[in-house]
Amino acid sequence: QKEVEQNSGPLSVPEGAIASLNCTYSDRGSQSFFWYRQYSGKSPELIMFIYSNGDKEDGRFTAQLNKASQYVSLLIRDSQPSDSATYLCAVTGGGNKLTFGTGTQLKVEL
Amino acid sequence: KAGVTQTPRYLIKTRGQQVTLSCSPISGHRSVSWYQQTPGQGLQFLFEYFSETQRNKGNFPGRFSGRQFSNSRSEMNVSTLELGDSALYLCASSFTGTGGSGNTIYFGEGSWLTVV
Numbered sequence: 001q002k003e004v005e006q007n008s009g010p011l012s013v014p015e016g017a018i019a020s021l022n023c024t025y026s027d028r029g030s031q032s033f034f035w036y037r038q039y040s041g042k043s044p045e046l047i048m049f050i051y052s053n054g055d056k057e058d059g060r061f062t063a064q065l066n067k068a069s070q071y072v073s074l075l076i077r078d079s080q081p082s083d084s085a086t087y088l089c090a091v092t093g094g095g096n097k098l099t100f101g102t103g104t105q106l107k108v109e110l
Numbered sequence: 111k112a113g114v115t116q117t118p119r120y121l122i123k124t125r126g127q128q129v130t131l132s133c134s135p136i137s138g139h140r141s142v143s144w145y146q147q148t149p150g151q152g153l154q155f156l157f158e159y160f161s162e163t164q165r166n167k168g169n170f171p172g173r174f175s176g177r178q179f180s181n182s183r184s185e186m187n188v189s190t191l192e193l194g195d196s197a198l199y200l201c202a203s204s205f206t207g208t209g210g211s212g213n214t215i216y217f218g219e220g221s222w223l224t225v226v
Contacts, residue, residue: 032213043200043220044153088153096141096204096215097166100153 003027006089006101014109019076021104023089026070030091033065033072034098038086047087048074079108112137114203114218122224128189131221133201135182141165141204142184143215144176148197156199159184188223196225 005024013019021035032051036044050056050063050072062075072091076083086105090098115134123129135142143166144156155168159178176186188195201218 034215036217043198043217046214046216049214090153092213092215095166096143096158096160096202096213097155097168098143098145098153098202098215099155102152 003099004089004091004101006087006104008102009105010107011104012107012109013079015079015081017079019079019083019106019108021074021076021087021089021106023072023074023101024070025072025089025091025099027091027093027099028067028070029093030070032092033063034090034092035061035063035072035074036088036090037083038088038103040086044088076106079106081108081110084108114201114216116199116201116218116221118221119219120222120224122226123191125191125193125225127191128187129191129223130185130187131199131201131223133184133186133203133218135184135201135203136205136216139203139205140182141206142178142182143202143204144184144186145200145202145217146170146197147200147220153200156186191225193225196223198222 034049035047038044048063056063060077064073086103088103089101141160143158147153158166178184198220200220204215
């Protein structure tokens with residue numbers, strides 16, 4: 001079983017819709033959870049991080065964490081074509097070692 | 111506020127050579143981590159340094175090494191390069207050495223290494 005699992009996609013949503021990206025992790029000791037966006041040929045860009053159960057909102061982005069279910073998600077409201085990228089879920093166990101999923105490719109269609 | 115700076119951005123090396131990559135973290139950040147990204151393996155952790163000490167190491171051969179200086183700048187070295195070392199090498203910077211609230215981790219633009 002992979003430590004961090006994501007659906008590779010592609011996930012296609014129409015412009016203006018809500019994109020929902022999901023991630024599960026296997027280590028119950030995981031403490032911090034990160035979502036990065038990566039455009040092709042570029043480095044990962046931090047979108048959000050969350051460490052407490054519940055929701056965390058930042059602009060059009062909402063991260064949701066459920067430690068009991070070992071599940072973290074990212075919602076993107078009012079999706080724009082510029083949101084088309086690969087979204088990487090990453091977790092840490094208390095230090096700064098990030099364990100990444102393989103990423104979900106999001107395509108926002110006009 | 112300057113971000114994480116990596117140099118060089120692009121380089122081509124020959125099999126058997128060695129390479130040194132440099133990373134300057136965000137001002138005030140004391141933790142520097144290195145990652146390798148390849149299409150086949152994704153993003154994999156190499157090692158982390160905090161206050162000049164290696165705190166954590168990934169599952170890479172001894173050809174991969176690193177160090178951190180007193181000003182928190184870090185270098186990683188790969189000796190005896192192999193074709194499979196061709197990858198994007200990413201440096202990540204963080205303020206603290208522990209996880210938990212507020213410990214955001216930012217990446218530099220990366221160094222693209224091609225081994226021929």
